[in-house]
Amino acid sequence: MADTQPGLVSQAMKLVSDVANRHHVLSKLVPPALFLLDGILCALIIWKVPYTEIDWKAYMEQVSQYVSGERDYTLIKGGTGPLVYPAAHVYTYTGLYHLTDQGKDIFMAQQLFAVLYMVTLAVVMACYWKAKVPPYVFPLLIASKRLHSIFVLRCFNDCFAVFFLWLAIYCFQYRAWTLGSIAYIWGLGIKMSLLLVLPAVGVILLQGRGFSGSLKLAAIMVQIQVAIANPFLRGNASGYLSRAFELSRQFLFKWTVNWRFVGEEVFLSRPFALGLLGLHAAVLAGFLAQKWLKPARKPLFAIISPILRFQSPFSPQEEPMVASQITPQFVTTTMLSANVIGLLFARSLHYQFYSYLAWSTPYLLWRSGAHPVVQYVLWAAQEWAWNIFPSTPASSGVVVGVLAITVVLSWGGATNDLEAVSAKQVSPADKAA
Numbered sequence: 001m002a003d004t005q006p007g008l009v010s011q012a013m014k015l016v017s018d019v020a021n022r023h024h025v026l027s028k029l030v031p032p033a034l035f036l037l038d039g040i041l042c043a044l045i046i047w048k049v050p051y052t053e054i055d056w057k058a059y060m061e062q063v064s065q066y067v068s069g070e071r072d073y074t075l076i077k078g079g080t081g082p083l084v085y086p087a088a089h090v091y092t093y094t095g096l097y098h099l100t101d102q103g104k105d106i107f108m109a110q111q112l113f114a115v116l117y118m119v120t121l122a123v124v125m126a127c128y129w130k131a132k133v134p135p136y137v138f139p140l141l142i143a144s145k146r147l148h149s150i151f152v153l154r155c156f157n158d159c160f161a162v163f164f165l166w167l168a169i170y171c172f173q174y175r176a177w178t179l180g181s182i183a184y185i186w187g188l189g190i191k192m193s194l195l196l197v198l199p200a201v202g203v204i205l206l207q208g209r210g211f212s213g214s215l216k217l218a219a220i221m222v223q224i225q226v227a228i229a230n231p232f233l234r235g236n237a238s239g240y241l242s243r244a245f246e247l248s249r250q251f252l253f254k255w256t257v258n259w260r261f262v263g264e265e266v267f268l269s270r271p272f273a274l275g276l277l278g279l280h281a282a283v284l285a286g287f288l289a290q291k292w293l294k295p296a297r298k299p300l301f302a303i304i305s306p307i308l309r310f311q312s313p314f315s316p317q318e319e320p321m322v323a324s325q326i327t328p329q330f331v332t333t334t335m336l337s338a339n340v341i342g343l344l345f346a347r348s349l350h351y352q353f354y355s356y357l358a359w360s361t362p363y364l365l366w367r368s369g370a371h372p373v374v375q376y377v378l379w380a381a382q383e384w385a386w387n388i389f390p391s392t393p394a395s396s397g398v399v400v401g402v403l404a405i406t407v408v409l410s411w412g413g414a415t416n417d418l419e420a421v422s423a424k425q426v427s428p429a430d431k432a433a
Contacts, residue, residue, distance in 0.1 A: 020136035030135035031125045038121060038142040042114045045152055051106050055080060056155045060103030063093045071235030073243040086244040087228040088189030089157050110152050113159060117151040120163040123170050124359045130173050130328045133366055140362040140379050146351065146386045147358040156352040161191040166359070168201070169335050173328035177209045177217060185221040189228055192245055193356060196342025199284055200335045203292045208326035210319045211312035251348040257386065258349040258400050261393035273347055280345035283407065287341065291411065292334050295325035333367055336360040337410040344403040354386045361406055368409035378402055 018024035058078030065076045076083040083090070100109045124141060151159050164187025171180030184201055188194040205214040226233070232240040253264040266272050289300045296303055296313065303313040314322055339360055343349060361382060365375040382402040388395035 020134060022134040027135050031129060031138055034138050034142050035121060035125065039118055042117060042148065042152055045148055046110045046114060049153060051110060052153050054154050056103065056109065059093045060097055063090065063097045064102065066090050066094060067097065071231050072239055073232055074236060074239035082243060084243055084246055085157060085191055086189045087232055088186055089191065092160055092190055109155050113155050114152050116159055116163060120166060123166045127166060127170050127173060127332060128363060131332045133363060136372060137362050137366045141359060144358045144383055146354050150352050150355045157191055158352045158355045161187045161194055162355045165194055165197065169332055172204055172331045175208065177205060181217045181221055182224065185224050189225060197335050197338045199288065200338035204326060204331055204334060207295050207322050211314065255350055256348040257351060257391045258396050260391045260396035276345045276347055280342065283341050287337065295322050332363060333413050336364055340364060340403060340406050340410065344407050364406050364410045364413055367413035369412060370409055378405060
């Protein structure tokens with residue numbers, strides 16, 4: 001009589017599939033197991049791989065001038081040039097300055113950045129789990145050689161900005177609107193790269209917190225920026241604004257990771273810069289009109305017109321219905337897609353910018369519905385390209401190509417996040433958060 005019981009191999013394959021796709025109780029153990037493994041990996045990297053000096057010494061030289069009383073941004077300089085980051089960067093690295101014996105204890109600095117990496121990874125994993133990402137995606141979160149290097153071997157300020165970006169996503173997933181706004185604006189105060197996700201933050205707060213609530217949160221964010229910048233604004237306001245948020249910065253072709261394949265003449269040309277800016281605006285407008293404002297169930301002009309008159313585009317009855325559709329998946333997809341769109345059309349990306357991308361790509365590729373093999377292949381191509389130093393026409397082409405594919409696939413992911421959800425009223429606690 002034929003054996004009707006599945007063989008051991010079939011049972012094992014089914015178990016692995018169920019665990020990998022979040023269909024088994026053991027699925028919950030995958031993130032903590034990977035987290036512990038990565039903790040060991042970070043320790044081994046610090047122990048075995050030599051530290052690489054790039055910006056740390058310059059950060060410490062700049063902070064030492066701040067500690068000595070200098071408040072004019074145009075006079076604060078380091079070995080790599082003038083201070084070009086907002087005030088929260090100065091405060092953050094002032095803390096590190098004191099914890100690392102004025103920046104001389106590099107080993108302590110690496111340990112602190114390893115802790116920062118692990119805390120950020122924990123927040124990222126929590127965001128992924130809340131968005132119902134299956135465990136088979138999670139190994140990609142700990143597998144990046146370049147990302148580990150950025151944190152524990154280079155100690156870039158991007159690491160702190162990325163932490164606060166993911167903390168904001170986590171808070172918004174749980175409707176902690178005020179905490180999320182504070183986290184986001186502090187990250188922006190460390191490095192202006194987080195401006196790339198500002199459109200997504202505005203869309204999420206408008207629909208999740210309502211018109212008046214989002215205005216209050218915007219006011220809080222502005223007040224925080226003014227408060228932390230106040231000592232430097234009093235020292236030299238124009239100097240602070242021109243340096244901390246320098247939008248006209250000159251980019252050097254020799255450092256670009258993304259556009260080397262276009263050649264130096266094109267890279268430095270004004271038409272190329274304006275073209276990227278125009279494409280960025282056009283793609284953002286497309287996502288805004290067709291994807292990110294879909295929970296409002298109104299055409300774009302019906303939302304913008306009342307706002308321009310300083311009125312809410314939603315009635316009191318509509319606000320909770322719209323807010324109910326700002327799900328954890330919608331929050332994550334919207335913020336990460338805005339981030340990747342900005343990186344695609346950025347004039348120049350340097351290696352530390354991979355910190356904004358490494359944990360975004362796996363989520364967006366999964367959410368797009370792409371086959372797991374496609375997800376892993378695209379991730380591997382991206383990782384390869386970002387580990388080529390210096391960049392080549394081939395590696396930069398892959399960088400831009402994977403970014404472009406991710407943006408295209410994100411269009412589908414944004415659609416998936418607009419699946420029908422309950423239109424029940426949100427609780428008063430949610431509205432007040």
